[in-house]
Amino acid sequence: MSHPNHANALKVMISEQVERNYAEIADLYRTLHRYPELPFREYATSARLAEALEALGYDVTRGVGGTGVVALMRQGSGPTVMLRGDMDALPIQEQTGLEYASQETVEAAAGECVPVMHACGHDLHSSCLVGAAAIMASLRNSWRGVLMLVCQPAEEVLGGAKAMLSDGLYERFPRPDIILGQHNTPALAGTVGHASGRTMSASTSLAVTIHGTGGHAAKPAQAVDPVVIAAYVVTRLQTIVAREISPSDAIVVTVGKLQAGTQSNIIPDRAELEINVRSFDDHLHADVLASIRRIVRCECEASGTPQPPEFRVLANTITLNNDVAHTAKVRHAHADYFGDEALFIRPPISGSEDFPYFGDARAGGFDGDDIPYVYWFIGSTAEEQWRNAPGDSRKEKLRHLPMPHSPYYAPGQAATIKAGMAALTTAALAYLSATDA
Template sequence: MLRTPDDVAGATRHITAGLDYGRLADFYQDLHRHPELSMSEHRTASRLAERLRAAGLEVTEGVGRTGVVGVLRNGEGPVVWLRGDMDALPVQEETGLAYASRTPGVMHACGHDLHMTWLAGAAEALASARDAWSGTLVVIGQPAEEGGTGESGAAVMVADGLHERFPLPDALFGQHVAPGPVGLVMHTPGLTMAALDDIDVKAHGVGGHGSRPEATVDPVVTAAHIVTRLQTVVSRETAARDVAVLTVGRIHAGTKHNIIPSEATLGLNLRTQDAEVRRRILAAVRRIVEGECAAAGCPRPPEVDVAFSMPTTVNDAVLDAQVAAAHRALFGEAAVMDFGPVTGSEDFSLLVPPETPYDYWYVTSTPQEVWEKAEGDSLAEKFARVPSNHSAAFGPDLSVLPSGVHTLVAAALSRFSS
C-alpha cells in the first residue's frame, strides 16, 4: 500500500534529520576538486563505494568498467533503483570557487559531483532508518553519461549484466541539478528530454599550396558551405510545431596558414523529440553534406556517421504524479512546477529494464545573488541568463545539498512498503 504524500513528507523529514550535511558538503567539494572524464571515474567510483559500504550496502565495483552498484536488502517489499551519474567534462573551470577543479581542463560543469553526493546522502539516510521502510534499495553510480568516449555508460552497465546480476526494479528514479532559483523541483509527466545524436562528418578535398588554390579542392570552403546550408534544416525543412536543434559544435581543418588541407571534419549535435523528425533530419544532413561535396568536386564521397545516440526520456505519468505530490507535500505547492519537455538529453532510459516505470526530475541550484542579478522579469528570461550546465561558470549553491537528498529519499519512500 502506497503512503500518502503527507506520510512520505513526514517520513522523509524524520529519516534525513540526522544526516551530517557538513560531512556531505566535504564529500561534494572533494569530488568537485577531482573531476574525472567519462570511463575514467576511478577515484570518484572508489569514493562513492567507500561511503555506500560504510552505510551497510553490499557494493559491487567495476560494473560497466567504472560503475558502482550498492544493494541494501531490508525485508519484503518493492525494489527501488536510485541512479546518479559520475563523469565530468573537458571544460576549464571559471567559477572562482575555493574548491574549484585541480585538474586542468576538466570540470564538473554538469553537476554530476552533486548527483553523487545526493545519491550517497540518500543511501545513508535510508540505511540509518531501516525500521521506517521495507524492500530493497539499489543505488547506481553510472559512468559516462556525457558520452565522451562515444559510449553510453548506461548501455555499458546493462551489457555488463546490470539486469541479471542485481535485483530488478519495480521503479527507477533519477534527477539532475539545473539552473534556476534555489528551491524548485521541476517535474514533467511523459516526454521530458529529447533524443540525441552526435554526427561525425568528414569532407575529402585535394590539398596543396595556399598560393595555388586552383590546383586543389579546398575542403575548408566546402565545410563552410555545409555549415551554412545545415542552418536551413531546422528553419526551412522542419515544421514549426516540431522541436529540433541542430548544432555544429566542432570544425577542424588544416595545420598551417599557407596549406590547403586535404580534409575537413565537423562534429554535429542533433536534438529531437519525435522519431519521424529525427529520421528526416538525419537524412537531410546526409543529403546536404553529400550535395555540397559533389558541388565542390571533392575527389570521393564524404563520410557521415552517427557516432553516439541517446533516446528520449519519457517519464511514467502515473509515477511522476505520485512523486511530484510527495515533493509538494515536502517542499510546498509553489516549489514544484512543470517546465515542460527540454531539449537536453540523457542516457538514463537505457538503464531501465523493459516495462519498468521510471521518473526523472530537476532540482534548481543557482545561487540567490546570481539569480537576482540576472536580467529579465520572467523565470524563462532569467533562466537563459544565468550559468547553465556545461558552462565554465556553473557552480551550484551548497544549500541544495539537503534538497536533492530529500527528493531522492521521498521518491524511494513513495514506493517502499511502510
Template sequence: MTPTAVDTAPVLAGVPDVLRPAVELYLDVHRYPELSGAEERTAGRLADRLGASGYRVTTGVGGHGVVGLLRNGPGPVVLLRTELDALPVRERTGLPYASDVVAPGGDGQPVPVMHACGHDMHLACAAGAAALLSRSAGHWSGTVMVVGQPAEETLTGARAMLDDGLYTRFAPPDVVLAQHTVPLPAGMVAHAAGPVLAGSAMLQVIVHGRGGHAGAPHLTVDPVVTAAAIVLRLQTVVARETSPADQVVITVGSLHAGTRGNVVPDHATLDISVRAFTQESLDRATGAVRRVVRAECAASDCPAEPVISTVSRSHPTQADHGTAAAVLRAHERAFGPQRVAVWPPSLATEDFPLYGPAGASLHGVEGIRTAYWMLGSVGPKQWAEAPGDSAAAKLAALPPNHAPEFRPDPRLTVPAGITALTSAALAHLDPPGIPEGR
C-alpha cells in the same frame, strides 16, 4: 497518503543527520573531478560512502561504475542513478573549492577538468539519500539500488553498465529515478508534463578533397569550401524541412581542416549534433544531414565519398506518466506546492532512457518505469545579483550547465536533492509488513 504508502515524515526528519557528510563529499568531488571513463577516484569515494551506509557494494561495473544494494525485506526494487564524470572545462567560479585539475583528454593532450554539469551534486545527494534510507530501514520494505554511472557525458556509460550485467548480476529494478541540477533557485524541484530532455545523434563527417597550392586552386578540390557549404545548407533542414511545431536543432559544433593558409588541405572534419523530442523527428533530421553531406560533396566533385560515422545516439527522456505523477505528488508533500515548478522540455540529452523501456532490447527487462526531474541549484545571492526584473530574464542570464561559471549552492541544493530523491524512492517502496506480491 494511501493506507499502503510509506510515512515519509519520520524519514525526512533525518535529513540533517546525513547532511554534513554529503556536503563534504560534494566539496571533495568538485575539487577533484575526473573525465568520462577515468572516474576511478570518484567511484571509490561513492563506494566508500555506500559501504559505510550498509550497502553491498560492487565496483568496476561497465568501467568505473558502482552498484550499491540494500535489501530490506520483500517489495519493489528502486534504482537511484547518479553520474560520476566531469567535463573538459576550465573552472571560473572563484570558489575556494574550485577545481584546478588538468588531465589527459581524448587526444592525450592535457585539458582542464570541471564538474560543470552538476554530476558531483547528483552524487552527493544520492549518497545522502542512500544513508538516510539505510538509517530509516524500519519505515519501508523493498530494495534500494544506488548506481554510480561513468561516462554519461559521452553517452556511453549506461550502455556499458547494462552490457556488463547491471540487471542480471544485480536486481532488475521496478523503478529507476534520477534528478539533474539546473539554474533554478536552490530548494526547488521542477517537473515536465511531457518530454523532459531530447534524443540526439552525434555524427562525424570527413569530407575528402584534393589538396594543393593555395595559388592554384583550380588544380584542387577544396574540402573547406565543401564543408562551409554543408554548414550553410544544414540550416535549411530545420528552417525549411521541419514543421515549426516540431522542435529540432542541428549544430555543427566543430569544423577542422588544414594547417596553413597557403595550403589547400585534402580533407575536412565536421562534428554534427542533431536533437529532437521524438525518435521519428530525430531519424528524419539525421537522414537529412546525411543527404545534404553527400549532395554537397557530389556538387563539389569530391574525389571520394564522404565518411559519415555515428559517434553516439541517445533516446528522448520521457518519464512514465504514472511514476512521474507519483514523484510529483511526493515532492509537493515534501517541499510544498510553491517549491515545485513546471519544467519546459530541454534539448539537452542523456543516456538515462536506456535504463527503462528505451533500452529494453539491450537489457531484456520489460515494464521498468522511470522518472526524472530537475533540481534547482542557484543560491539566493547569485539569484539576486543576476540581471533582469523577471524570473525568465534571470534564468537567461545565469550561467547554464557546462559553463565555466556554473556553481550550485551546496547549502541549499544538497538538502533539497536528498529530500527529493528520498521522497521519490519512498513513494515506490512498500511500508513494513506488506505481504510480498500484494
C-alpha cells in the same frame, strides 16, 4: 492512501536524517568537487562512493561498465527501485573562486593537458545519492523491497548508461520496477521542478570527413577543394530545418566544428565537420540524420570527390520521456515533503541525458518491456543570488545566472544538497513504503 499521522511522522524522520547526515555529505561533495575526473576515468570518485556506500551497509559492486558502481540493500519482498547519480566532470578551467575549487589537470586523448571541473553538478548528484542511501539505511524498518543505487560514469559523453547496460546491469543485478533520477538546475535552491512526457531532447554528435584532392592554390582546377564542398554542406544543412521539417517540430542542427587546411596557398585533401542534432522525437531525429548524410553525400558527388565521405557518431542519446503517471506520483511525494509552494513545472529543455537508456529496452539493448522512469530537477541557486538576479520570472532571471557547463557554475548550496537528499529519499519511499498505498 497512507494515514496522515504516519506520513507526517515519516516526513519528520526524513527531515531529521537530512540534518543529521548533511555535514558528512557536504564534506563528500567538496572532496568530489575538488578532485574531478573525466568520463570513464572516474577511478578515485567511484572508489570514494563505493567506500561510502559499503560503510552504510550496502552490498557494493565496483567496475560495472568501466568505473560504474552498483549498491544494493534488500529489505524483504517488494519492488525494486533504482536511484541513479552520475559522477563525471568536464574539461573546463574552474573560475568560481571557491575554497574547494578544482585545480586538477589531466592529459587528454590527444596528449594535451586540460583543466577539469565539475561544471555540471555531477559531484552534487552522486553526493546526494550517498545522502539518500544513508537516510534509507537509517529508515530500513520503514520500507520493504530492494533499493538499487547506480553511480554512473561518463554521462557527459552519453556513454556511461549503455556501458553499464552492456556489462549486464539487469542480468547481474535485480531488474528495477521504477528508475528515479535528478539533475540540478539554475532555480531557487530548495525548490524542485517536474516535467511529464518529453522532458529532454535526443542528441547526436556526428563527425564528417569530406575527402578532396589537395594541391596548389594557384592551380585549383587540378584539385578537388574540400573547403568549398564543406561550405556548401554547411549552407545546405540549414534547409533541413527550414524546408524539410514542420514548423511545429522542434529540431536543432548545428555545425559546431569545421576544420580544413594549414595555410592559404594550399588546397587541403580533407575537411572535418562535427554536427550536432537535437530533437524531441526519436523517429524525426533519425530522419534528420538521414537527411544530413544524404546532403553530404550528394555535395561530395556533385564535386567529384575521390572517395565518398565518412561518417562517425561521436555521441548519441534518445529523448528523455518521463512516465506521466509515475511523474504525478513522485510529484505528490515531493509535495507532501516540500510543500506545493516549493515545486515548479519544468518546461522541456534541449539539453540531453543518457539516463533514458536505462528505461528504453530497444535503445538500451536489454530484454523485456520498457521500464518506467521519472527524472526531476532541483534548484541550485542560493537565495540571495536568486533574489538579486534581475527579472521577476524564472526565465528572466536565468539570463543573468551562471549555467551548467559554465566555469562559474557552483550548485553546491546547502539547501540544494539537502533538497537533493530528500527528493531522492521521498521518491524512493513512495514505492518502497511498508504501509499500504
